[in-house]
Amino acid sequence: METKRSPRILVFSTEKISDPGIDQAGLRKIHYSPSVYVISLPCSSGIKPRWVLHALKKGFDGIFIAADGHECSFSPHCAELTNNIIVECQRRMKEENFNPKRIRMAALCSVCAEPFASHMANFSKILAELES
Amino acid sequence: MEEKQEKKRIGVYICHCGGNISDYVDVEQLRDIVSNEKNVVISKNVMFACADSNQKEMIKDIQEEQLDGIVVASCSPKLHLHTFRNVAERAGLNPYNYVQVNVREQCSWAHSDHPDQASYKAAGLIRAGIKRVSHSEALENIQIKAHKSVVIIGAGVSGMRASIDLARMGNQVFLIEKEANAGGQIAGKGKLFPTEQTGKMVVDTLMDQIRRLPNITLFTEARVAKVTGSIGNFKVDIVIQKAQDETISLQAGSILVTTGYETYTPKEGEFGFQTSPRVITLDVFDRMIRECEGKLVYDKKQVSSVAFIYCVGMRQSKGDNKYCSRTCCTSTIHSSLVMHEKFPRIRALHLYRDIRTYGKQEMLYEKSSKAGDIYLMFQEQHPPHVESSGDQMKITVKDHLTGKQELDVKVDLVVLVTGMVPRTDSNQVAELLKIPVGSDKFYNEIHPKLRPVETVINGVFLGGSCQGPKNISESVQSSLSAAAKINAIIRKETIELEPIIARIDAEKCTWCGKCQEVCEYDAIFQVETNGKLVAAVNEAVCKGCGICTPVCPYDAIDLIQYTNQEIEGMIDGFAQDVELKAREREEGAAHEEGGVMMKDFPQLWRSIMDVLDEGPKTIPQIALKLSQPAELITWHMMTMNKYFIVEPAGIDENDEYYRYQLKNKA
Numbered sequence: 001m002e003t004k005r006s007p008r009i010l011v012f013s014t015e016k017i018s019d020p021g022i023d024q025a026g027l028r029k030i031h032y033s034p035s036v037y038v039i040s041l042p043c044s045s046g047i048k049p050r051w052v053l054h055a056l057k058k059g060f061d062g063i064f065i066a067a068d069g070h071e072c073s074f075s076p077h078c079a080e081l082t083n084n085i086i087v088e089c090q091r092r093m094k095e096e097n098f099n100p101k102r103i104r105m106a107a108l109c110s111v112c113a114e115p116f117a118s119h120m121a122n123f124s125k126i127l128a129e130l131e132s
Numbered sequence: 133m134e135e136k137q138e139k140k141r142i143g144v145y146i147c148h149c150g151g152n153i154s155d156y157v158d159v160e161q162l163r164d165i166v167s168n169e170k171n172v173v174i175s176k177n178v179m180f181a182c183a184d185s186n187q188k189e190m191i192k193d194i195q196e197e198q199l200d201g202i203v204v205a206s207c208s209p210k211l212h213l214h215t216f217r218n219v220a221e222r223a224g225l226n227p228y229n230y231v232q233v234n235v236r237e238q239c240s241w242a243h244s245d246h247p248d249q250a251s252y253k254a255a256g257l258i259r260a261g262i263k264r265v266s267h268s269e270a271l272e273n274i275q276i277k278a279h280k281s282v283v284i285i286g287a288g289v290s291g292m293r294a295s296i297d298l299a300r301m302g303n304q305v306f307l308i309e310k311e312a313n314a315g316g317q318i319a320g321k322g323k324l325f326p327t328e329q330t331g332k333m334v335v336d337t338l339m340d341q342i343r344r345l346p347n348i349t350l351f352t353e354a355r356v357a358k359v360t361g362s363i364g365n366f367k368v369d370i371v372i373q374k375a376q377d378e379t380i381s382l383q384a385g386s387i388l389v390t391t392g393y394e395t396y397t398p399k400e401g402e403f404g405f406q407t408s409p410r411v412i413t414l415d416v417f418d419r420m421i422r423e424c425e426g427k428l429v430y431d432k433k434q435v436s437s438v439a440f441i442y443c444v445g446m447r448q449s450k451g452d453n454k455y456c457s458r459t460c461c462t463s464t465i466h467s468s469l470v471m472h473e474k475f476p477r478i479r480a481l482h483l484y485r486d487i488r489t490y491g492k493q494e495m496l497y498e499k500s501s502k503a504g505d506i507y508l509m510f511q512e513q514h515p516p517h518v519e520s521s522g523d524q525m526k527i528t529v530k531d532h533l534t535g536k537q538e539l540d541v542k543v544d545l546v547v548l549v550t551g552m553v554p555r556t557d558s559n560q561v562a563e564l565l566k567i568p569v570g571s572d573k574f575y576n577e578i579h580p581k582l583r584p585v586e587t588v589i590n591g592v593f594l595g596g597s598c599q600g601p602k603n604i605s606e607s608v609q610s611s612l613s614a615a616a617k618i619n620a621i622i623r624k625e626t627i628e629l630e631p632i633i634a635r636i637d638a639e640k641c642t643w644c645g646k647c648q649e650v651c652e653y654d655a656i657f658q659v660e661t662n663g664k665l666v667a668a669v670n671e672a673v674c675k676g677c678g679i680c681t682p683v684c685p686y687d688a689i690d691l692i693q694y695t696n697q698e699i700e701g702m703i704d705g706f707a708q709d710v711e712l713k714a715r716e717r718e719e720g721a722a723h724e725e726g727g728v729m730m731k732d733f734p735q736l737w738r739s740i741m742d743v744l745d746e747g748p749k750t751i752p753q754i755a756l757k758l759s760q761p762a763e764l765i766t767w768h769m770m771t772m773n774k775y776f777i778v779e780p781a782g783i784d785e786n787d788e789y790y791r792y793q794l795k796n797k798a
């Protein structure tokens with residue numbers, strides 16, 4: 001079965017905060033691209049850059065980090081720490097010839113169903129443009 | 133890090149969820165694809181994975197097939213992670229060798245507009261689950277020694293009551309009070325609702341019980357200076373004010389915070405407070421009632437009329453205190469009644485925004501209205517104006533209920549109903565204990581409904597009005613529930629914790645200290661192994677956030693359950709291509725029912741609908757007609773009911789079963 005597939009996106013979400021928002025998008029049948037795959041972690045500041053690189057090498061077109069931002073129950077510095085991780089990822093992505101635009105972050109909360117879907121639509125568009 | 137043995141006998145269960153998944157995702161084809169995956173020995177479709185009958189089936193499979201890992205592809209783990217962990221445990225499989233894959237919320241529902249692509253994605257999700265489970269470790273909960281002692285901070289009614297229960301349950305209790313006496317806010321109050329005991333009586337009774345319990349130590353004029361350690365083993369340093377301050381170190385398995393509240397102090401000029409002579413707060417008024425004899429006198433003048441202004445400093449749309457203090461309406465009405473009882477013939481005017489005498493407290497409101505008290509409602513944007521007028525106070529107020537008429541009233545005394553606000557030093561305690569404060573600046577529990585007295589810090593609990601406005605009964609309820617929780621934890625003198633924590637590979641670590649810097653919980657410390665300084669994790673303190681894992685320059689840290697192998701295995705699973713055949717569909721076009729797009733009714737639904745065409749039937753009747761087990765029919769009927777295909781049609785003549793009929797049978 002060969003269908004034209006939209007860009008593959010790997011989302012790192014967090015179990016307590018953004019995951020419920022993503023679940024809610026499904027529950028309310030707010031559709032987003034079926035090429036979006038989600039891995040949930042306790043905290044967005046625990047993402048290892050090597051996982052990001054691994055995903056890109058395995059054919060993912062983009063990585064989206066659904067961060068906890070100021071809602072994080074683990075660390076008041078979460079937004080800053082997650083941002084540091086993105087900076088490090090981008091440094092390594094450049095070394096490996098991946099466009100740094102392939103990683104993106106946004107704060108999502110536990111009721112962010114529509115925002116999640118629209119982030120996915122925007123990011124898919126950006127990634128599709130990178131291809132052309 | 134030690135190489136983990138890959139799982140060799142994996143069982144995979146792919147759920148229909150009664151159509152919620154299988155309407156969009158080709159679960160049968162996925163089952164066949166998965167059965168060819170490496171190390172998968174069982175691959176099954178189930179109608180409802182969470183159903184009791186399926187749980188039993190899984191237990192049987194795990195035991196008979198000696199499964200060493202299971203994957204359930206169904207709904208969100210938020211719903212059933214613990215259900216299936218329990219299934220694993222009951223079957224003798226380690227609960228951490230089970231992985232839940234979300235093919236409903238994050239697949240069939242999210243992509244119901246693209247069923248083919250949903251099936252493709254589900255294949256990736258399930259393969260990721262299989263990879264993850266094959267790298268999963270059997271984990272044992274962490275066991276920690278616990279002191280059978282509790283530090284309670286704050287000896288108001290909440291702390292006192294909790295200390296008595298905890299002591300009676302056999303624990304050592306250290307009760308810390310910063311003032312010279314225990315009792316807190318009620319100690320100085322007169323008669324209290326609903327029992328009409330005075331504050332002093334309540335406090336004396338509690339104090340008497342405390343004195344009789346040798347395992348309670350009350351420290352007064354004492355403050356907490358430092359807290360270290362963690363659940364089971366906190367070390368709390370307190371400083372006792374004396375001519376020479378004395379510091380004492382206490383050891384405790386758990387800490388209960390019952391530091392209470394303060395009353396709001398009106399700003400200068402707020403309703404004439406401090407700028408007009410005859411404006412006082414409810415606290416002062418209560419004291420006056422208690423202390424005056426024969427007649428009520430304020431500032432040498434007999435009081436024959438009082439106006440209460442409600443919600444002062446509370447429910448501010450533009451201030452700090454957005455919340456309702458919820459006890460003050462009742463306190464005020466109660467004070468007014470106590471006043472009438474002691475000093476008959478004083479007129480009372482209540483200027484309120486809303487009256488919130490919830491529950492039985494409503495009776496007090498009724499009693500006060502019958503006693504002739506006058507109630508006038510004002511709106512926040514038109515607050516009463518207060519000014520002095522001779523030896524009286526003049527209040528101008530827009531009566532909201534009678535056509536916004538402006539009224540002038542003269543009274544001898546204005547009482548400002550000030551509510552409960554957080555303690556000014558609450559941040560200090562929060563910082564010592566690392567517990568969060570909410571936007572209202574009271575302490576925050578983990579979850580207001582599900583975990584109402586726990587904080588994010590394991591072993592630290594909240595009780596009473598330090599969490600938000602509460603009356604005595606509510607304060608004591610919460611502190612006693614915290615006491616019960618604490619006792620359950622420290623009673624056995626060992627504590628079990630979830631083993632999701634960071635783990636450091638001592639071979640790779642060079643002790644650069646980077647992980648220690650980012651850990652918010654001081655969970656990382658230095659140890660010497662084989663003559664080398666390396667980092668180690670304090671199991672009891674680690675919260676399992678994983679924040680330390682990306683900062684290590686040598687990739688020496690893994691978060692258990694989220695190791696490189698597990699996460700990268702999942703990514704591999706997602707990325708693997710899959711050949712899917714176009715789904716073989718049963719006859720029948722897409723169908724709109726109750727606003728829900730139903731693709732392809734399962735054949736059984738058509739049969740059920742045919743049976744119901746004859747008229748309403750019960751589930752046993754349908755089952756009999758179709759020669760199917762009643763349980764199966766129940767599952768389908770529930771789903772059909774949910775999608776508005778059938779509806780209940782009353783109970784049968786034996787008063788036993790519901791009948792169902794077709795919904796749109798016109």
Ligand SMILES: Cc1cc2nc3c(=O)[nH]c(=O)nc-3n(C[C@H](O)[C@H](O)[C@H](O)COP(=O)(O)OP(=O)(O)OC[C@H]3O[C@@H](n4cnc5c(N)ncnc54)[C@H](O)[C@@H]3O)c2cc1C
Binds near residue numbers: 289315354459596
């Ligand atoms: C005007 C008014 C009238 C009321 N009337 C009634 C009534 O009639 N009936 C009723 O049921 N409720 C009434 N209430 C509510 C009642 O006062 C509270 O429910 C009750 O006092 C809550 O008890 P608590 O122990 O939680 O807090 P508190 O009474 O505030 O006690 C907290 C204690 O902790 C101590 N503390 C604080 N910080 C520290 C620290 N850092 N270290 C050590 N110690 C510390 C304080 O000194 C205090 O002793 C009224 C409230 C108000 C405002």
Ligand code: SF4
Binds near residue numbers: 442
């Ligand atoms: S309890 Fe009554 S007086 Fe107190 S804040 Fe709420 S509405 Fe206002």
Ligand code: SF4
Binds near residue numbers: 646683685689
């Ligand atoms: S960051 Fe890594 S190398 Fe540095 S101390 Fe921690 S574990 Fe060791």
Ligand code: SF4
Binds near residue numbers: 655676
């Ligand atoms: S996982 Fe979090 S709490 Fe545990 S050691 Fe690492 S940073 Fe500290």
